Amino acid sequence: MKIEQYKIQEHNQAGMAAQQRAFDYLSGEIKNVPEILQQLMAFQVGIPSWALGTGGTRFGRFPGGGEPRNLEEKIEDIGLIHQLNQSSGAISLHIPWDIPSNPTHIKTMAAQHGLRFDAMNSNTFQDQPGQEHSYKFGSLQHVNKDVRKQAIEHNIEVIRHGIELGSEALTVWLSDGSCFPGQLNFRHAFQNTLEGLREIYAALPDHWKIFVEYKAAEPNFYSTTVGDWGQSLLYANKLGPKAYTLVDLGHHLPNANIEQIVSLLLMEGKLGGFHFNDSKYGDDDLTVGSIKPYQLFLIFNELVEGMDARGMNHTTDLGWMIDASHNVKDPLEDLLQSVEAIMITYAQALLVDRKKLLAAQQNNDVVTAQEILQQAFRTDVRSLVAAARMQSGGALNPLALYRSEKVREHLIRERGAKTMATGL
Numbered sequence: 001m002k003i004e005q006y007k008i009q010e011h012n013q014a015g016m017a018a019q020q021r022a023f024d025y026l027s028g029e030i031k032n033v034p035e036i037l038q039q040l041m042a043f044q045v046g047i048p049s050w051a052l053g054t055g056g057t058r059f060g061r062f063p064g065g066g067e068p069r070n071l072e073e074k075i076e077d078i079g080l081i082h083q084l085n086q087s088s089g090a091i092s093l094h095i096p097w098d099i100p101s102n103p104t105h106i107k108t109m110a111a112q113h114g115l116r117f118d119a120m121n122s123n124t125f126q127d128q129p130g131q132e133h134s135y136k137f138g139s140l141q142h143v144n145k146d147v148r149k150q151a152i153e154h155n156i157e158v159i160r161h162g163i164e165l166g167s168e169a170l171t172v173w174l175s176d177g178s179c180f181p182g183q184l185n186f187r188h189a190f191q192n193t194l195e196g197l198r199e200i201y202a203a204l205p206d207h208w209k210i211f212v213e214y215k216a217a218e219p220n221f222y223s224t225t226v227g228d229w230g231q232s233l234l235y236a237n238k239l240g241p242k243a244y245t246l247v248d249l250g251h252h253l254p255n256a257n258i259e260q261i262v263s264l265l266l267m268e269g270k271l272g273g274f275h276f277n278d279s280k281y282g283d284d285d286l287t288v289g290s291i292k293p294y295q296l297f298l299i300f301n302e303l304v305e306g307m308d309a310r311g312m313n314h315t316t317d318l319g320w321m322i323d324a325s326h327n328v329k330d331p332l333e334d335l336l337q338s339v340e341a342i343m344i345t346y347a348q349a350l351l352v353d354r355k356k357l358l359a360a361q362q363n364n365d366v367v368t369a370q371e372i373l374q375q376a377f378r379t380d381v382r383s384l385v386a387a388a389r390m391q392s393g394g395a396l397n398p399l400a401l402y403r404s405e406k407v408r409e410h411l412i413r414e415r416g417a418k419t420m421a422t423g424l
């Protein structure tokens with residue numbers, strides 16, 4: 001479904017007076033407004049193909065109706081999100097959940113919606129029908145060479161699909177690990193995994209990157225073979241210049257200082273990609289910014305500082321993707337909220353007075369340093385984000401327009417109330 005462009009115009013016109021008042025006030029308070037607007041307009045967040053259906057838990061799933069039935073409909077849904085917010089111009093595919101049977105058609109269709117293909121994701125954490133060997137005891141770490149070979153070949157197949165779509169990165173998240181002490185020889189598991197990753201790395205085209213995603217626990221609960229950023233960095237360093245660490249916000253032990261992790265990974269030139277979500281207890285995959293918005297701001301603050309220190313392009317030099325999925329919201333509304341939270345936080349991070357912050361740090365002026373960060377965090381930048389969005393052709397309030405246009409009702413009429421998107 002697409003919303004008629006004139007409807008977006010009407011919606012924007014209706015809210016313009018209030019928006020302009022807020023924007024004029026903010027413009028008087030902050031510096032570099034035109035530059036920040038340009039940065040916000042350029043910034044794009046990849047939407048995962050698995051987040052368009054209602055997520056399940058291990059206890060149940062309650063589909064909300066109108067879920068996309070195939071990859072084409074998933075692209076339509078992301079196209080709609082992008083049409084509304086102009087900040088979701090990329091799609092991240094999970095194979096085999098979304099194998100493009102006709103890649104030329106899929107690529108053209110995505111381009112028509114203004115979407116490109118962000119990192120491809122492989123899946124060796126589930127067994128697929130007809131698969132010869134089981135991943136019950138791991139994939140790349142497995143004690144049996146045939147299982148490892150199957151996992152390597154799957155990843156190479158994912159790269160092939162990605163090449164056809166114009167993607168330039170592979171994200172490898174392994175559920176490999178162990179549930180009980182003694183189950184695994186840690187060193188053998190690491191070495192097998194490294195050997196497998198090396199074969200996958202060798203199959204990457206020259207301009208491609210491989211992202212090694214880590215996760216502290218789940219589904220294995222005693223050890224994870226790529227369990228933290230140190231292990232991921234170890235693999236990435238051993239693999240070579242095309243290998244990077246991917247940080248998923250939900251994949252840390254409680255209270256981990258994620259902003260420090262991203263700062264040091266950036267310093268090493270080894271931060272490649274980012275998975276946004278939020279959590280209270282574990283890998284909860286909740287809406288970005290819904291639980292710990294200040295932590296998200298502190299992370300973005302380090303991202304901006306670290307990227308600027310290396311002269312990196314904020315938009316293109318890291319893979320920005322959402323990785324969230326849950327079972328009580330309309331998935332499209334949730335994604336609109338998540339992208340909005342990211343844009344707001346990015347804008348706030350751009351407001352930080354870096355010269356003053358550095359001076360405060362040099363003077364051990366702890367109080368001023370905190371004031372500088374919180375000054376930016378407490379600035380209401382919503383009118384700035386909305387102005388950037390409208391300048392790109394998007395809606396003043398994407399969520400409000402989504403609701404007033406009754407998009408979900410339309411999708412249920414078109415696709416049915418009982419559809420279920422592929423994914424978890």
Ligand SMILES: [Mn+2]
Binds near residue numbers: 173323
């Ligand atoms: Mn992830």
